[in-house]
Amino acid sequence: MTHVHFHCSNAERFVSDPRGTDVKDLIEAHRRAADLVREFAARLGPQDYRTWALHVTDGDGNELFLMPFWCVVGKPH
Secondary structure, eight states, rough: EEEEEEEEESSSOEOOOOOOOOEEEEHHHHHHHHHHHHHHHHHHTSSTTTTOOOOOOOOOTTOOOOOEHHHHHHHOO
C-alpha cells in the first residue's frame, strides 16, 4: 500500500487533497486519478478545463505523476 494525494490546479487555483488515500500500486493510483479528473471536469460544467491538471503526490509531497485534464476527457468542441 502507498498513500497518495490528488491535488488539482490551474494557473489561478490550487485544490489540495489534505487527507489522501491508500492505493495498492501506481496502476491503481493512475486509475483513481483518471476517475477524479472525470468527476472534477463534470462538476466544472461548461467551463474550459483544458488548463487544469491533477498532481499525484506521495506522503512526502513528491510528485509521482501529473495528469492534464484534457488527456482524460478530451478537448472541448
